[in-house]
Amino acid sequence: MAETAEVKVGVYCAADNEVASAIDLEALEKVALTEMKAALYRNHPNLSSAESVEQIRRDIGEHGLSHVVILDRSARAFPGLFEFGPEVMVDLVPLRELVIWTHDANDEDTQMLAEDYLRMYVARTKNLKRPEPQELAVERRVLVIGGGVSGMRSALDIAGAGVPVTLVEKTPALGGWAAKFTRSFPTKPPYDQLQNGDMVRELAERVNGDSAIDVLLDTRVTEINGQPGEFEVKLENGGAPQQLRAGSIVQATGWRPYNPERLGELGYGKKNVVTNVQLEQMFANGSVLKADGTAPKSIAFIQCAGSRDKEHLPYCSGVCCRASLKHAMQLREMYPGINVYVLYKDIRSPAQYELFYQKAQDDPGFFFTKGEVQRVDEKDGVLAIDLDETLLDEPITVEAEMLVLATGIVPTTSVEDGVFAPGGGEENKPDTRIRDEREEGEVELELLPSGKKVAAGAEKGAKILNLTYRLGTDLPTLKYGFPDSHFICFPYETRRTGIFAAGCVRAPMDQAQAMMDANGASLKAVQALEMTAHGQTLHPRSRDLSYPDFFLQRCTQCKRCTEDCPFGALDEDEKGTPLPNLARCRRCGTCMGACPERIVNFQNFNVPMGNSMIKAVEVPEELEEKPRLIAFVCENDALPALEIAARRRMKFNPWVRIVPVRCLGSVNTVWLTNCLDAGFDGIMLLGCKHGDNYQCHFVRGSELAEYRMENVQEKLQQMQLEQERVQVSAVAIDEWASLPELFDDYYEQIEEIGPNPFKDF
Amino acid sequence: MDEQRAAYDLLVVGGGIAGVTTAIEAAEAGLTVALVEREPSLGGRVARFHHYFPKLCPPSCGLEINYRRLREHANVRVFTLASVESIEGDSPEIEVTVCVRPRYTNPVAFDYGEWAKTCPVDCEDPFNYGIGRRKALYYPWDNAYPPRWVVDERAVDDPAFREWAQGDPAGGIDLDQRERTVSLTVKSVAWATGWRPYDASKLDRLGFGELPDVLTNVIFERLSAPDGPTGGELTAPSGREVNRVAFVQCAGSRDKDHLPYCSGVCCAVSLKQASYVRERLPEAEIHMFYIDVRTPGRLEDFLQEREQDPRITLHRGKVAKVEQVEDGLAVTAENTLTGDRETVTVDLVVLATGMQPTAAVEKLAARAELDENGFFIQDDEPAAHYGVGTAVRPLGVAETLQDATGAAMKALQMARRS
Ligand SMILES: Cc1cc2nc3c(=O)[nH]c(=O)nc-3n(C[C@H](O)[C@H](O)[C@H](O)COP(=O)(O)OP(=O)(O)OC[C@H]3O[C@@H](n4cnc5c(N)ncnc54)[C@H](O)[C@@H]3O)c2cc1C
Ligand code: SF4
Numbered sequence A: 001m002a003e004t005a006e007v008k009v010g011v012y013c014a015a016d017n018e019v020a021s022a023i024d025l026e027a028l029e030k031v032a033l034t035e036m037k038a039a040l041y042r043n044h045p046n047l048s049s050a051e052s053v054e055q056i057r058r059d060i061g062e063h064g065l066s067h068v069v070i071l072d073r074s075a076r077a078f079p080g081l082f083e084f085g086p087e088v089m090v091d092l093v094p095l096r097e098l099v100i101w102t103h104d105a106n107d108e109d110t111q112m113l114a115e116d117y118l119r120m121y122v123a124r125t126k127n128l129k130r131p132e133p134q135e136l137a138v139e140r141r142v143l144v145i146g147g148g149v150s151g152m153r154s155a156l157d158i159a160g161a162g163v164p165v166t167l168v169e170k171t172p173a174l175g176g177w178a179a180k181f182t183r184s185f186p187t188k189p190p191y192d193q194l195q196n197g198d199m200v201r202e203l204a205e206r207v208n209g210d211s212a213i214d215v216l217l218d219t220r221v222t223e224i225n226g227q228p229g230e231f232e233v234k235l236e237n238g239g240a241p242q243q244l245r246a247g248s249i250v251q252a253t254g255w256r257p258y259n260p261e262r263l264g265e266l267g268y269g270k271k272n273v274v275t276n277v278q279l280e281q282m283f284a285n286g287s288v289l290k291a292d293g294t295a296p297k298s299i300a301f302i303q304c305a306g307s308r309d310k311e312h313l314p315y316c317s318g319v320c321c322r323a324s325l326k327h328a329m330q331l332r333e334m335y336p337g338i339n340v341y342v343l344y345k346d347i348r349s350p351a352q353y354e355l356f357y358q359k360a361q362d363d364p365g366f367f368f369t370k371g372e373v374q375r376v377d378e379k380d381g382v383l384a385i386d387l388d389e390t391l392l393d394e395p396i397t398v399e400a401e402m403l404v405l406a407t408g409i410v411p412t413t414s415v416e417d418g419v420f421a422p423g424g425g426e427e428n429k430p431d432t433r434i435r436d437e438r439e440e441g442e443v444e445l446e447l448l449p450s451g452k453k454v455a456a457g458a459e460k461g462a463k464i465l466n467l468t469y470r471l472g473t474d475l476p477t478l479k480y481g482f483p484d485s486h487f488i489c490f491p492y493e494t495r496r497t498g499i500f501a502a503g504c505v506r507a508p509m510d511q512a513q514a515m516m517d518a519n520g521a522s523l524k525a526v527q528a529l530e531m532t533a534h535g536q537t538l539h540p541r542s543r544d545l546s547y548p549d550f551f552l553q554r555c556t557q558c559k560r561c562t563e564d565c566p567f568g569a570l571d572e573d574e575k576g577t578p579l580p581n582l583a584r585c586r587r588c589g590t591c592m593g594a595c596p597e598r599i600v601n602f603q604n605f606n607v608p609m610g611n612s613m614i615k616a617v618e619v620p621e622e623l624e625e626k627p628r629l630i631a632f633v634c635e636n637d638a639l640p641a642l643e644i645a646a647r648r649r650m651k652f653n654p655w656v657r658i659v660p661v662r663c664l665g666s667v668n669t670v671w672l673t674n675c676l677d678a679g680f681d682g683i684m685l686l687g688c689k690h691g692d693n694y695q696c697h698f699v700r701g702s703e704l705a706e707y708r709m710e711n712v713q714e715k716l717q718q719m720q721l722e723q724e725r726v727q728v729s730a731v732a733i734d735e736w737a738s739l740p741e742l743f744d745d746y747y748e749q750i751e752e753i754g755p756n757p758f759k760d761f
Numbered sequence B: 001m002d003e004q005r006a007a008y009d010l011l012v013v014g015g016g017i018a019g020v021t022t023a024i025e026a027a028e029a030g031l032t033v034a035l036v037e038r039e040p041s042l043g044g045r046v047a048r049f050h051h052y053f054p055k056l057c058p059p060s061c062g063l064e065i066n067y068r069r070l071r072e073h074a075n076v077r078v079f080t081l082a083s084v085e086s087i088e089g090d091s092p093e094i095e096v097t098v099c100v101r102p103r104y105t106n107p108v109a110f111d112y113g114e115w116a117k118t119c120p121v122d123c124e125d126p127f128n129y130g131i132g133r134r135k136a137l138y139y140p141w142d143n144a145y146p147p148r149w150v151v152d153e154r155a156v157d158d159p160a161f162r163e164w165a166q167g168d169p170a171g172g173i174d175l176d177q178r179e180r181t182v183s184l185t186v187k188s189v190a191w192a193t194g195w196r197p198y199d200a201s202k203l204d205r206l207g208f209g210e211l212p213d214v215l216t217n218v219i220f221e222r223l224s225a226p227d228g229p230t231g232g233e234l235t236a237p238s239g240r241e242v243n244r245v246a247f248v249q250c251a252g253s254r255d256k257d258h259l260p261y262c263s264g265v266c267c268a269v270s271l272k273q274a275s276y277v278r279e280r281l282p283e284a285e286i287h288m289f290y291i292d293v294r295t296p297g298r299l300e301d302f303l304q305e306r307e308q309d310p311r312i313t314l315h316r317g318k319v320a321k322v323e324q325v326e327d328g329l330a331v332t333a334e335n336t337l338t339g340d341r342e343t344v345t346v347d348l349v350v351l352a353t354g355m356q357p358t359a360a361v362e363k364l365a366a367r368a369e370l371d372e373n374g375f376f377i378q379d380d381e382p383a384a385h386y387g388v389g390t391a392v393r394p395l396g397v398a399e400t401l402q403d404a405t406g407a408a409m410k411a412l413q414m415a416r417r418s
């Protein structure tokens, strides 16, 4: 990545009236040619015109340019325009956004700013190369784990797209829970008729009949090794070991019912009290009878039994309202005289399911009561349920001969019986690691906020995938055992590349939604094969061909990169040297930011690049009273926010120099110390929000950056510098309006503490 | 001006968050895709939202990532200001005619931001649901994709506009552009045509359209957004000081006279908007009238945080009427279970209006079965035509994007079949 003889940079600058009337282009040309040794400099009145693009192309041929730096608009403004083949590195400088629109025209400081950006980008580009794709001979087979409706639907889709599937189911039959249920919610107009259970049976028949799908029943995954494109999977099939290779994985391991043993306060354990799942079993057996063998004349349902409850499942299980409506209708069919009481907090029958609820409301045998259950007693074969009627605000008692607890859904990734830490806290927060712990030799363990330790990345008790990854055996979870992702915008993103969750393991959902979810997850699984084969990364830097290059001769086995990678891409050998799995890598650069030896670099984004940009800025002497601030800015959110502010012609502080980065996680602390050495007075890091509602597209990048700043603070102390010299701020893409103030406020702080004492050295 | 017939694996109709997702996911899986959007910019409804529940994060954050994916992908052809005129034939040779309306500008690096301020002609602003006006030369919104200026077609023939446009400093304006048609052959069509807010003026006695301070939830999003007509400041249209806000749930939903179904998201939307109020007017009291609070799954936390907020009161009841009274707007709700009536007086009323599928109000060229409310009937199997997201049922963004990704799977299977 060092500067080589072939590097020949051509610089092109927009020179229409807007630009030419604001800055001195002749001076710019001089900086480019004499100071920065560009091979060529041209102004053009309309750089984005076809004629100008042609000119650049000609120059590349005639002058043998290897790098082209274009000062005009940001890359967001010119979709696909400046593309000159795989040999030529193109770097766009957002001159209008960062200089022309946001600073006073014909001002000495604006000119200095423009010249600095020119220097920074020419210097930077010399350290960049177009990456060559790391193509991979992928195994074109998808492993689907779990044979419920989600898993079966996934298998059919993937096979339908021409990719062979191995479907692994731990029980002796396909179908999961849905196969145990005789009737199902209405999904077709008029949306008020129960469906029979044929759908699940038909799916299973199709799966069994599809020659592209290998179904392995009674089988569990015992180990998964490798990376997308080449996962090595070990199975145990009825006790016998088996192996296979797969290119990607769908985890559709579903759910289990909440453990009713914990619902004693709702009457579980008393005679004639059953859960909704047990009731399903009774329907499947053909009759619903009381313990004495007679038919019930009345039956009550307690909704949210163990859901929406901090002591049990803190979330809403989503389907139990509809399940009880279904059950009640089945009972009314079975026993036309039966009275059904539904005791609820809210009836949740969204979308067209409302019509299903309306049908139940129109039935005179249904009684809906909104309230909180206080206690359940049994006397002479009658169950008495005391509840605080929410509406009348007074206690009432409902009596029924049978009671059904509408229990909820626990993802199979969660702890064994679906119980959370006392108080409902999120016990399972992986990766909240305290580094020092590890150094005491507890490599596999993480310290949780609660003081408990669990295996890193895996949920206590849940070992489904059995990944051999250094960061744990399973998909890291966000909350309540559901896999971590940007669940709003990118529902199939997971933190283990090439492994996608579908169905109730991902979030509570009904069959219709599970099928829809399976469609989506299976697309991602097939897409992962395509992209991995071409050496492309997956979302969010989709199709990026660059990859981290580890210069391992200088590795000190500090394990920072292997611990910090949000996607678990890096394993370790016994000594602790990283073993990169590039197909797992999402190219965030967090490892590059982590490495104290600076030996992790990308072809087109690297530590020397940052250093060269820092060095390229002209830092005036203290006497000149022109402070210099530098801002490392996340290119996913904070940078577009800056560009929006610019397009709105907001004015920026003239002392700030912007350096875009892939993620704050990619900022190596050496950049910060180099900035201080170079005489910058203050350093800002602008990235995404972290925490439970994090917005960082690489999940933990901005959080890690903040964590690393603690080390930087120590460094500052050693250098006898003020803490304020480095500041991390969270900036969302819609917070553009606050940016000018953010810069100004920071500058004021710096002004108060005075210039960097290292400036004039 | 017909372009030559071009072949794609997939046509996506509608460039909202669902259509964009289907298009890019399909392209990254190896398909060629044409994306047709009626408006000048992609993004659809979510582009006009301030934040998403439950993370309270800006929609442009996810859109930006998707735009980057689109921008750099040669397999996707995006047509904006375009609509499907006709569809003939069946997979794998579905013949589609697309009509592309003129933008009246050509791409230039120059940004008209400053100059457009001098434009003498302005038009009613549909992006802000008619609140305020915009210049006839306008930039669709901050995160517009494609990132291009547009001339409002209503102003093209206005002499004042034409004269002003003569002074174009960058030569990007081109008032001679004409409508053109494009012919495509595709293997399947994903109808990501989305939804529109139910027309609140049909709701008798709730005052929308008559009382200025009765708004809908979509308008409220605009009033809360930093790029909205008030710059994100919460003010009542009448100018009245806002100290009390009411949210009226199921405004038109779960109602046999309007939308018989539940719109599924409006409960979470109002809870989210309650946070907008809390953030901007920390002293204001907030009332939410509901039948059931429907916040499934992990939205439970979102609900509970707000239930515990002393400034937010949840009232069980269906709002029967909203009337102007001396000190504000009187909201009267009836508890459908007990028959009790309750009246609360507030300064601003937000109607949580529901979602209506586009096909309920306009005829689509889709060859697929619709239900009586205009929704596509859910089908998990690959087909030549399929609905996506809110074209199939009212859904939030997270679920819509599940379905949108799944739609790409249907497209992939249809493409590989042929
Ligand atoms: C009482 C009740 C009634 C319901 N009724 C309805 C209804 O009428 N209509 C409706 O739409 N929805 C209903 N639901 C919801 C519905 O059951 C779920 O949406 C559906 O089961 C989801 O399917 P799944 O494939 O995600 O999960 P599952 O059905 O749980 O399937 C997962 C499969 O993976 C297997 N598996 C698990 N772990 C492993 C492993 N490690 N290795 C290999 N295989 C593994 C399991 O054995 C199982 O076969 C109801 C829910 C409840 C609680
Ligand atoms: S670039 Fe990111 S994903 Fe890749 S190895 Fe480094 S930290 Fe992991």
Ligand code: SF4
Binding pocket: A350, B249, B250, B251, B253, B254, B261, B262, B263, B264, B265, B266, B267, B268, B291, B292, B293, B294, B352, B354
């Ligand atoms: S989501 Fe809430 S407000 Fe919307 S229709 Fe359903 S119950 Fe009514």
